[in-house]
Amino acid sequence: MKYNLFISLFVISICSVLAEVYFEEKFKDDSWEKNWVYSKHPGKEFGKFVRTAGKFFNNEEEDKGIQTSEDARFYAISRKFKPFSNEGKDLVIQFTVKHEQDIDCGGGYVKVFDCSLKEEDLHGETPYLLMFGPDICGPGRKIVHAIINYNGKNNLIKKEIACKDGVYSHAYTFVIKPDNTYEILIDGEKVEGGDIEADWDLLPPKTIKDPDAKKPEDWDDRATIPDPDDKKPEDWDQPEHIPDPEATKPDDWDDEMDGEWEPPQIDNPDYKGEWSPKQIDNPNYKGEWVHPEIPNPEYKADPALYKKPEICAIGFDLWQVKSGTIFDNILITDDLEYAKEQLKNLKDKQEGEKKAKQALDDAAKEKKSDEKDDDSEEDEDAEEDDVKPVEEPEHDEL
Template identity: 55%
Template structure:
């Protein structure tokens, strides 16, 4: 049996570890969130700037757990928040948020950005430089992935690995972890989906080794894996076999006139004996040395950067995207240095509400399908038509009554007019 004191000590140490986590920014979009976020004027002069709704969405696990949601189709969206500037040098950087595509997104983004230095938040837009761009992106059948773009020496670098994103209409948590040893992890719903090194999975630095540009393939290098069998000889008379032969079963038509139609000759048919151009059989080349490759040498242009993972002056977090169909909802944004704290926040928000959200979504889908089914049901259509006909009959009767009343009213008006005239 476990020692109760040991269990208490473990829980205490765990709590202390979470308490010591440095949280640089945390936004649950509770009361007062609008004071922390600045809506950009980007695209406003073109009437293309979309409005944000403050909502828990059409289906949710907790009506009081609200986020911000895109609300207009074919619009650009840009909003950002500032936090005390910090560097992740010698720290783990954790960037996490939840996103839900209620509109069954077919083309649009659900990513967020971390920016450095000074940014005019009222002008924040697509051309604003950023340090990290992270999150899901969906467009048609070809693009359904997680973006993880790092800016290094002023150039944006896309991750080389494919990380599929979630494509349903429910909330999901996306987490990007960058460690001081230049390793990283990408998680979706607290499950690791990709991991590796900043050195190998982005082209931030020139490669450490390159093919020797001075190396040349030796003249005697044989890279033919198969050769003609020198023992295989072409059969005698092989080339004399015609490709086509006269059709022996063809007969001259009875109405054929040699004087008018010329001399009749039988049509040709493919020769079953013809086997095409002759080629010797192939055998393994006994002198095959494999495909020649230039040897690898140290790249003289490579210079290691032990701070390749560092973003020295992170200061803003923002959402900047274009949406053909609106309905993407962001919530629970976190920037910290502790993956365990991020995991705990995801458990207390997304994980706590996901089952209830799924149930609400299923109920909404069931209702939608029933409504669509009733529209397509001919019996219902006939019933609706009958009801419409009855309604029209009632309307006809009502119209007759109204016309009679109108006629009486007109007579009254005429009498009054005559009375006035005389």
């Protein structure tokens, strides 16, 4: 047992050493502001980030990240690092998001750029390589964005992936592999994965409908047809409404004043609706016609769909109606196991946040209760002050 444990720890250590960490940011101190650049793009009123662990946390110093601090604002901030290419390697992008404000509408995603990024001009139309992370707006939109830019076009994943909501920290991980496959993980657990070509429309389709193929004129694709031998019954046609046979003319009805009296209409119990012949199997049915397909002359396989020749920066470019989101633990590496290792304390962090949040809520309830009691006592004192003493009536002297 000890030998196996030693081997496991040795393998983990070797993997950690071999892992290439291209970028890592945990916002350990206030020096982060010297490294990250705010956008000054004209025409936008950008909000500011502040370094904090928020109102509730597991470990205040370790849990500090950067938090959106102003409501109804765009946020645009980025940081460059040493350029690299993911050619022949895994690309792992990971970060944590804590929507402490219980976000109603706003982004929680990151964007990855090449070296052409002009940090002080970052805005919504700035080209990027990848966009990944949660996006929430109302109860019907709680998704994970996974967008890949290919040949200058942004392509959203075709699958819908649900993100985590609520007020606690969650980790999002995007893995792009050199075999053109991918994985998406939330809190270290895989929630989606597959083939990049299949799940994004990066390439033209492999096949297209044959433009020269036409459905034969005698092709009968009706599964059923009206029974030619079925005849409408002679008593079928009945009016939908009939005069109420139990209605009687009111005694005070005056034909000259009120017009000729007519009984009110009621639904006809014998009404059967519009007649149509019953359906039978079509003896000439040939099935649904399928348009033949041919190879698409515009399709060309690309074994390097995954590859980004130059990765140079990461940033936040988003809008939030209600501020309060905390971003932290940003990591770009080529080793998924190393990335997972960085999340080893995530569950403890989440449990600590839940306990701290509960204590905060309990204190708020207690304060509200005390204020209510104080208000009640003040009301009682005011009522006592309003009571006038009863004076004894004067008596005549005897």
